[in-house]
Amino acid sequence: MDFRLTQRQLDLQTAARDLADFLTKYELACEEDNGLPPEAHAEVRDAVLNAGLQAINMPAEWGGAGLTIFEQAVVQEQLGRLTGALWDMVWRPANALRFCTPGQRERFLEPVIRGERRDCYAVTEPNAGSDPQNLTTTARKVDDGWSIDGEKWFVTVGDHADFIIVLAAAGEDRAPTLFLVDKATQGVAVQRTPRFMHTFVYEHPEFTFTDVFVPDDQVLGGLGEGYDITRAWFTEERLMIAARTIGAAERALELAREWAVRREQFGQPIANFQLIQGMLADCAVDIAVNRAYFLQVAWEISQPDADRKTLHAKAAIAKLTASEASNRVIDRCVQIFGGRGYDRSYAVERLYRELRVDRIWEGTSEIQRLIISGELIKRGTNVLRLPS
Numbered sequence: 001m002d003f004r005l006t007q008r009q010l011d012l013q014t015a016a017r018d019l020a021d022f023l024t025k026y027e028l029a030c031e032e033d034n035g036l037p038p039e040a041h042a043e044v045r046d047a048v049l050n051a052g053l054q055a056i057n058m059p060a061e062w063g064g065a066g067l068t069i070f071e072q073a074v075v076q077e078q079l080g081r082l083t084g085a086l087w088d089m090v091w092r093p094a095n096a097l098r099f100c101t102p103g104q105r106e107r108f109l110e111p112v113i114r115g116e117r118r119d120c121y122a123v124t125e126p127n128a129g130s131d132p133q134n135l136t137t138t139a140r141k142v143d144d145g146w147s148i149d150g151e152k153w154f155v156t157v158g159d160h161a162d163f164i165i166v167l168a169a170a171g172e173d174r175a176p177t178l179f180l181v182d183k184a185t186q187g188v189a190v191q192r193t194p195r196f197m198h199t200f201v202y203e204h205p206e207f208t209f210t211d212v213f214v215p216d217d218q219v220l221g222g223l224g225e226g227y228d229i230t231r232a233w234f235t236e237e238r239l240m241i242a243a244r245t246i247g248a249a250e251r252a253l254e255l256a257r258e259w260a261v262r263r264e265q266f267g268q269p270i271a272n273f274q275l276i277q278g279m280l281a282d283c284a285v286d287i288a289v290n291r292a293y294f295l296q297v298a299w300e301i302s303q304p305d306a307d308r309k310t311l312h313a314k315a316a317i318a319k320l321t322a323s324e325a326s327n328r329v330i331d332r333c334v335q336i337f338g339g340r341g342y343d344r345s346y347a348v349e350r351l352y353r354e355l356r357v358d359r360i361w362e363g364t365s366e367i368q369r370l371i372i373s374g375e376l377i378k379r380g381t382n383v384l385r386l387p388s
């Protein structure tokens with residue numbers, strides 16, 4: 001067993017770290033203005049393309065960076081250091097778009113990969129959150145296409161994207177199906193753009209769809225495939241959340257450690273106080289253990305004979321433990337900074353607000369626990385084993 005990163009993995013890690021370091025210059029402006037101006041978006045787009053980190057989850061033959069899941073996790077860990085969710089400016093098209101037909105690929109996916117278009121993914125509804133099967137958005141068959149009616153909430157990047165991947169119950173069978181909906185289509189409207197706890201470089205608007213016509217050739221992945229495709233996406237996305245949250249936690253610990261060594265009270269650095277030392281040590285433990293686990297699962301997913309069902313539960317473990325650990329880490333780091341940790345111009349304050357959502361989106365911590373316990377009950381303790 002060799003735990004060292006290969007030269008290629010190290011090169012990707014360096015490229016991602018350099019890109020993250022470059023993007024930090026936009027953090028304060030993003031916080032102060034709740035977003036960035038178009039010039040900044042254009043500069044970041046160029047920087048992403050120059051770094052070769054566009055669409056890291058898409059094959060090179062379509063223009064993506066074509067990274068394995070393990071390589072993607074290595075990159076995402078570095079990008080997770082950023083506040084303002086600037087990591088999301090390093091676009092990774094929804095994996096569901098892999099199911100595009102050749103025609104759809106040309107119109108939708110390839111322009112996203114090039115950074116010319118942007119997708120967003122609309123599953124959640126006012127009454128369908130953890131339970132997406134409760135969806136009420138419908139697609140009614142009409143001549144040459146479908147007519148979509150319904151409401152979608154929390155659509156991340158919905159302000160910036162120009163098309164939406166919409167999950168709807170299609171036809172009389174209510175077959176859960178994904179549709180590619182151009183945002184400019186008549187009947188698509190933004191009802192509300194809530195302000196959330198975090199500052200995020202994009203918004204998460206609420207959309208309504210009223211008699212929105214979508215031609216037949218904009219069904220994504222086939223009728224009735226909507227849940228399966230979405231579920232497959234969850235496994236990888238949850239792992240990337242684990243990677244990003246640990247990257248964020250490490251940045252916070254670096255800052256808190258530096259602060260503890262420099263800041264003096266009672267005539268000496270606060271790092272001399274054992275109560276501070278205990279917090280630093282607990283942060284290091286949370287980070288080290290969680291990094292080892294998400295890298296293990298990322299490596300397992302990258303193996304050709306990976307067992308998808310067990311990996312779904314392992315990704316749930318990775319997301320649950322890393323998101324909860326990073327929330328503990330950032331809480332301690334804010335404490336170590338004292339009053340300054342409560343000031344928005346400090347990265348630890350911003351990370352404190354930003355890491356909270358990682359226990360909610362892409363399946364709450366409770367839902368991850370249900371997935372893990374479901375796997376244990378159905379298939380035993382395989383989920384704990386390393387692959388043989």
Ligand SMILES: Cc1cc2nc3c(=O)[nH]c(=O)nc-3n(C[C@H](O)[C@H](O)[C@H](O)COP(=O)(O)OP(=O)(O)OC[C@H]3O[C@@H](n4cnc5c(N)ncnc54)[C@H](O)[C@@H]3O)c2cc1C
Nearest residue numbers: 121122123124129130154155156204360361362363364366
């Ligand atoms: C900032 C942000 C961005 C988002 N981006 C997107 C996006 O781009 N696209 C998208 O489709 N969605 C998005 N979401 C939605 C997100 O995935 C949901 O918020 C999440 O799945 C939880 O659903 P809910 O908010 O309806 O909570 P609910 O499902 O109503 O849950 C409320 C509480 O009940 C608990 N609970 C629910 N069921 C059970 C159960 N069976 N057992 C035990 N506890 C349970 C939950 O864990 C939670 O604590 C986003 C959310 C946020 C906050």
